[in-house]
Amino acid sequence: MIDQVMLVRFGVIPEVGxxxxxxxxxxxxxxxxxxxxxxxxxxxxxxxxxxxxxNGVAMPSSEPSPPPNLESVVRVATSDDVAQHGSLRREAExxxxxxxxxxxxxxxxLELIDLEWTLDRQKLILYVLGGRGPDTTKLALxxxxxxxxxxxxxxxxxEGVVPLSTSGGGCGSGGCGSGGCHE
Numbered sequence: 001m002i003d004q005v006m007l008v009r010f011g012v013i014p015e016v017g018x019x020x021x022x023x024x025x026x027x028x029x030x031x032x033x034x035x036x037x038x039x040x041x042x043x044x045x046x047x048x049x050x051x052x053x054x055n056g057v058a059m060p061s062s063e064p065s066p067p068p069n070l071e072s073v074v075r076v077a078t079s080d081d082v083a084q085h086g087s088l089r090r091e092a093e094x095x096x097x098x099x100x101x102x103x104x105x106x107x108x109x110l111e112l113i114d115l116e117w118t119l120d121r122q123k124l125i126l127y128v129l130g131g132r133g134p135d136t137t138k139l140a141l142x143x144x145x146x147x148x149x150x151x152x153x154x155x156x157x158x159e160g161v162v163p164l165s166t167s168g169g170g171c172g173s174g175g176c177g178s179g180g181c182h183e
Contacts, residue, residue, distance in 0.1 A: 006073055008035050010044035012089075012116040013127050013156050021049070021073040032077035039125060039152060040118035043077055043085040081119065088117040092124075099126060106142050108135045113156055123150045131155050131162055 004021045019035050027033055027046050035044045077085075092115045100112045111129040118125075126143065128136060136153045143151035155162040 004049050006049045007047040008033060008044040008073065009047055010035055010037060010042045012114050013161055015161055016047065017071060019071050019073045023073065023075065027076050032082060034074040034077050034081055034119065036072050036074055038071065040123050041074065041120050042118055043081060085119060088121065092116050103139065106138065108139055110135050110139060123152055125152045125154050127154050127156050129156060131157065
């Protein structure tokens with residue numbers, strides 16, 4: 001049963017999401033937490049906890065609990081989690097130049113902004129400037145062909161992460177490295 005909905009900031013290009021939380025002791029604002037996101041497990045920062053509501057507003061009693069597809073807070077982060085996140089961050093920073101070189105060698109008109117690993121090291125997210133298009137699709141396909149890890153290409157604009165389109169898409173919308181395109 002979902003006791004609370006928590007707003008959590010996560011990702012190197014920050015996203016804020018609503019996460020179900022059934023922890024017996026809810027963490028305090030600013031606490032480091034492990035969350036299951038659409039990409040996998042990530043380290044996040046708790047921004048706000050709300051009771052049975054969304055965006056800090058209590059839901060009317062006639063409405064059901066938060067949606068069943070709500071991602072979840074797994075637990076409060078341990079010092080080992082924070083150390084693992086730091087290690088993965090340093091690895092991503094060390095790999096940045098290599099990924100930038102690949103993008104140039106593949107002739108893609110993309111600017112790599114940053115990259116990061118999920119906490120379980122099962123997915124590498126490549127953040128690129130701009131919208132979704134042919135070059136993001138090509139990058140996803142080329143990265144998947146390397147066979148090193150599951151790669152997600154995540155376009156970013158001045159407003160933040162570019163969300164998936166609900167009216168089409170393809171490989172550039174992320175997920176090609178996982179063995180198939182998804183929306």
